[in-house]
Amino acid sequence: MLHGSKRIISIQVRYYKPRRSLFLSSHVCSATFCSHRLKPIESDQPAEKNIVNLFEHILRQCSTIHQAKETHTQIIITRSDQYAFLAARLITVYAQFGFLAYAKMVFQGIPIEHKSNLLLWNSMLRATQSYGYFAESLRLYRKMRNVGIMPDGFTFPLLVRACASIGNLHMCKLVHGHVLVSGFQFHVHVANELIGMFGKLGFMDHARKVFDGMQFRSCISWNSLISGFSKNYNLEDTINMFKCMELEGMEPNLVAWTSLLSAHARCGKFEDVLRLFREMRLKRNGATAEAVAVVLSVCADFYMSYEGIAIHGYVITGGFQDYMFVNNSLICLYGKHGNMEDSSSLFRQMKAKNLITWNSLISSLAEAGLCDEAFEVFSQLEKSGDSMLQPNVITWTTVISGFSSKGRGNECLDMFRRMLYANVDPNSVTFASVLSACGELAILDRGREIHGHSIRSRLDDNILVGNGLINMYMKCGKLKEAQIIFNKLGDRDLVSWNSMIAGYGMHGFGEDCLLTFRQMVEVGQRPDEVTFVAVLSACSHAGLVTEGQQLFDQMVNMFSIQPLMEHYACMVDLLGRAGLLQEACDIVKNMPMEPNVCVWGALLNSCQMYKNTDLAEVAASKIFSLETRAVGSYILLSNLYAACGSWQNSAKVRMLAKTKGLKKNPGQSWIEVQNKVHTFLAGNALQPGLEEVYHVLGDLGLKMETGRYITDGNAELHEGLYNEDKLMVSANY
Numbered sequence: 001m002l003h004g005s006k007r008i009i010s011i012q013v014r015y016y017k018p019r020r021s022l023f024l025s026s027h028v029c030s031a032t033f034c035s036h037r038l039k040p041i042e043s044d045q046p047a048e049k050n051i052v053n054l055f056e057h058i059l060r061q062c063s064t065i066h067q068a069k070e071t072h073t074q075i076i077i078t079r080s081d082q083y084a085f086l087a088a089r090l091i092t093v094y095a096q097f098g099f100l101a102y103a104k105m106v107f108q109g110i111p112i113e114h115k116s117n118l119l120l121w122n123s124m125l126r127a128t129q130s131y132g133y134f135a136e137s138l139r140l141y142r143k144m145r146n147v148g149i150m151p152d153g154f155t156f157p158l159l160v161r162a163c164a165s166i167g168n169l170h171m172c173k174l175v176h177g178h179v180l181v182s183g184f185q186f187h188v189h190v191a192n193e194l195i196g197m198f199g200k201l202g203f204m205d206h207a208r209k210v211f212d213g214m215q216f217r218s219c220i221s222w223n224s225l226i227s228g229f230s231k232n233y234n235l236e237d238t239i240n241m242f243k244c245m246e247l248e249g250m251e252p253n254l255v256a257w258t259s260l261l262s263a264h265a266r267c268g269k270f271e272d273v274l275r276l277f278r279e280m281r282l283k284r285n286g287a288t289a290e291a292v293a294v295v296l297s298v299c300a301d302f303y304m305s306y307e308g309i310a311i312h313g314y315v316i317t318g319g320f321q322d323y324m325f326v327n328n329s330l331i332c333l334y335g336k337h338g339n340m341e342d343s344s345s346l347f348r349q350m351k352a353k354n355l356i357t358w359n360s361l362i363s364s365l366a367e368a369g370l371c372d373e374a375f376e377v378f379s380q381l382e383k384s385g386d387s388m389l390q391p392n393v394i395t396w397t398t399v400i401s402g403f404s405s406k407g408r409g410n411e412c413l414d415m416f417r418r419m420l421y422a423n424v425d426p427n428s429v430t431f432a433s434v435l436s437a438c439g440e441l442a443i444l445d446r447g448r449e450i451h452g453h454s455i456r457s458r459l460d461d462n463i464l465v466g467n468g469l470i471n472m473y474m475k476c477g478k479l480k481e482a483q484i485i486f487n488k489l490g491d492r493d494l495v496s497w498n499s500m501i502a503g504y505g506m507h508g509f510g511e512d513c514l515l516t517f518r519q520m521v522e523v524g525q526r527p528d529e530v531t532f533v534a535v536l537s538a539c540s541h542a543g544l545v546t547e548g549q550q551l552f553d554q555m556v557n558m559f560s561i562q563p564l565m566e567h568y569a570c571m572v573d574l575l576g577r578a579g580l581l582q583e584a585c586d587i588v589k590n591m592p593m594e595p596n597v598c599v600w601g602a603l604l605n606s607c608q609m610y611k612n613t614d615l616a617e618v619a620a621s622k623i624f625s626l627e628t629r630a631v632g633s634y635i636l637l638s639n640l641y642a643a644c645g646s647w648q649n650s651a652k653v654r655m656l657a658k659t660k661g662l663k664k665n666p667g668q669s670w671i672e673v674q675n676k677v678h679t680f681l682a683g684n685a686l687q688p689g690l691e692e693v694y695h696v697l698g699d700l701g702l703k704m705e706t707g708r709y710i711t712d713g714n715a716e717l718h719e720g721l722y723n724e725d726k727l728m729v730s731a732n733y
Contacts, residue, residue, distance in 0.1 A: 051078060059089045065097040072106075084110070084117035091120075095127035103127045118149055125158045134162035138171055156184050157193040164197035172197060185213065192220045199228020204237070223255045230263035238263040254284055258291040265294050273298045274307060287314075289323040296329035300336045308333045324352060328360045335364020340373075359394050366402030371411070374402050393427050401433040409437035413446065426453075428462040435468035439475035447472045461488070467495045474503025497525055502534040510542025517551075527555075529564055536570035540577055548574045569598040576606025581615060597627050604633060608640045616640050 055075055062068045068090075075086055087110055094103040107124045115121070121144045128137040141159055144151070151159070156179055163172040176194065184190045191214050198207035211217070211225050222245045229238040242260050245252050252260075257280040264272045277295050281287050292315060299308035312330060320326045327350050334343035347353075347361045358381045365374035378399050381391055396419040403412035416434045419426065426434075431454045438447035451469055454460045460469070466489045473482035486492070486500055497520040504513035517535050520527060527535075532555045539548030552571055555561045568591050575584040584603055588595050600622045607616035616637060623633045634653055641650035 059093050068093050084120045088119045088123040091123040091127050100131050122154050134165040137162045153187045156190040160193035160197050164200045186215050192224050195224040202232055226256050227259040230259040233266050235263050235267040254288045258288045261291050261294050265298050270298050270302050289320050289326050292320050293326050293329045296333050300333040305337050328356050331360040363398045366398050371402045371406050393424055396424055397430045404433040404437045409441040412437040428459050428464040432464040432468040435472045439472040442476050444476040470499040498530050505534050505538025510538045510544050513538035533566045540574040545578045565596050569602050573602040597623055608636050611644050
């Protein structure tokens with residue numbers, strides 16, 4: 001068709017039988033299906049080349065997958081599919097519309113003799129990577145090299161990015177070698193990707209070497225290096241490179257500022273994060289969504305409530321509320337501050353949610369102690385029906401840890417069983433949480449099962465799991481097993497030592513506790529406040545008065561640890577148990593802070609042991625003024641009066657407790673029989689098998705009397721307490 005002096009190309013379709021057709025439908029669409037939307041292509045080029053250009057032009061303007069398929073059909077009909085250029089464009093279009101399988105079919109349908117075009121391979125590599133199939137893109141690269149096609153400056157960035165994403169060090173070295181051999185190490189895009197790859201893998205010396213060897217450095221080059229130092233917690237080099245960027249006349253952009261912020265956040269410079277964020281907004285007249293998320297995470301982790309609310313205001317005014325990861329950070333912020341109403345409200349308002357969104361809300365609820373609410377959200381996630389939003393190991397572990405931390409061991413273990421049934425592999429935090437639950441419930445067999453599972457998962461040498469195993473075995477009374485686990489731990493931390501010390505002390509092995517403490521100091525592990533609470537408590541229960549006093553002195557003078565209330569309570573208990581009541585009183589009088597219930601309670605307990613009613617009355621009055629519903633203290637004082645023969649005072653104290661409506665919580669105990677935990681409550685007459693339990697209890701009573709274990713001549717006066725606790729005792733036999 002002539003138009004002036006130029007030809008306007010239109011396609012006159014002849015219905016050839018195509019050699020191969022991937023999407024040819026029963027009817028053939030006109031090649032001019034979208035001609036009413038396109039302007040005519042004016043050209044003096046040969047008709048065949050113009051047809052190829054027209055198809056390429058149409059493919060660029062396809063707005064639906066249906067249009068792309070129709071265009072592909074016409075490409076096949078006109079036998080234009082032999083052009084690698086069009087095949088590459090088809091691969092790109094199908095990948096953009098989310099049809100990677102179609103893109104692969106186009107690539108695979110091209111004969112091997114026509115696959116010598118590098119553009120074709122680059123398009124397929126890019127399409128594969130756009131879906132996160134990095135390992136597959138590396139396999140495609142090997143096929144490409146096998147057919148003799150050499151990569152170029154567009155291929156290598158894709159390959160380097162794939163290596164960095166999967167973290168395969170061998171492939172990283174191999175591709176880097178290919179880059180050097182091919183002479184592309186000075187190509188700016190290739191070098192930038194190499195810097196990013198080495199930074200992600202932690203080889204910052206290699207990244208710096210690539211950077212220093214670049215003949216031309218773009219802004220991306222600087223950003224990649226600064227980001228690498230930031231991700232590897234190298235604050236000093238991050239700051240230096242940021243300053244060097246300014247000195248060389250290249251103004252740091254928002255990406256560089258974000259990396260600088262992240263470096264300070266990772267290294268705990270939280271006040272500097274807020275300062276830099278203000279400076280960033282002032283100098284660059286704005287911020288990135290990533291920078292906003294970093295600042296929000298800092299405000300969440302360090303309970304900067306006011307600053308967090310201010311940043312939330314900036315999120316709204318700055319137009320960041322549509323960024324999903326920013327909203328996720330806001331959910332965490334309000335959740336960690338205990339504001340679950342705002343956290344849940346943000347969650348409900350989000351139109352699009354990913355798994356991180358769900359995990360953020362579940363984590364916030366669990367950390368706030370709202371385990372039932374966290375489980376409810378977890379159940380909603382399970383029932384969502386979206387295969388992309390199924391609970392992952394983080395989701396399961398968050399709920400499991402929440403139950404464990406609140407002392408709800410049975411629910412914790414039940415969730416763990418469900419997790420395994422769902423074929424989700426536990427991580428180290430999961431194992432640590434369920435082992436803690438086993439320790440609290442003292443269910444040794446279940447703990448050993450989980451120990452075996454951790455071995456099969458190759459996580460038994462993980463420090464978190466190792467500490468969990470030590471704690472579990474110690475609480476189950478298996479000190480030798482705990483010691484074996486401790487000895488096998490290659491990298492012991494403070495928690496490992498504290499668990500051993502507390503375990504020995506809990507079971508009354510004061511000498512072993514002190515020996516472990518000395519070993520800890522000898523290997524250079526500095527004790528903390530928790531360590532001294534454990535070791536002082538052990539000395540108290542073992543009657544090691546001199547050793548306890550020496551340790552208290554070391555804590556203050558050698559390790560510069562200021563005593564807390566718990567340490568003073570331990571010292572009062574240590575001296576009081578040894579009968580040194582006056583010395584215990586001196587400790588209480590000379591404390592730099594007002595004694596709390598724990599301190600006065602330790603003194604009252606000692607007074608009860610040594611029948612000192614005068615001092616007991618002082619301690620009890622202090623306790624009642626601090627905690628009006630301290631029922632245990634009423635019982636102690638009443639028993640003390642009874643033991644001293646002061647029946648009237650004993651009755652008065654019990655009547656006073658009764659008048660205030662105070663009741664002692666019933667004793668509770670549990671045993672594990674054939675992998676089932678049986679719980680017993682004192683006074684529960686409906687307990688199954690109660691007759692057998694009382695039969696065992698009777699036998700125990702006779703043996704105790706025969707063996708003269710009951711030494712208190714006034715034992716009958718304690719009948720009320722004994723009746724409350726006897727079921728507890730029998731349940732353990």
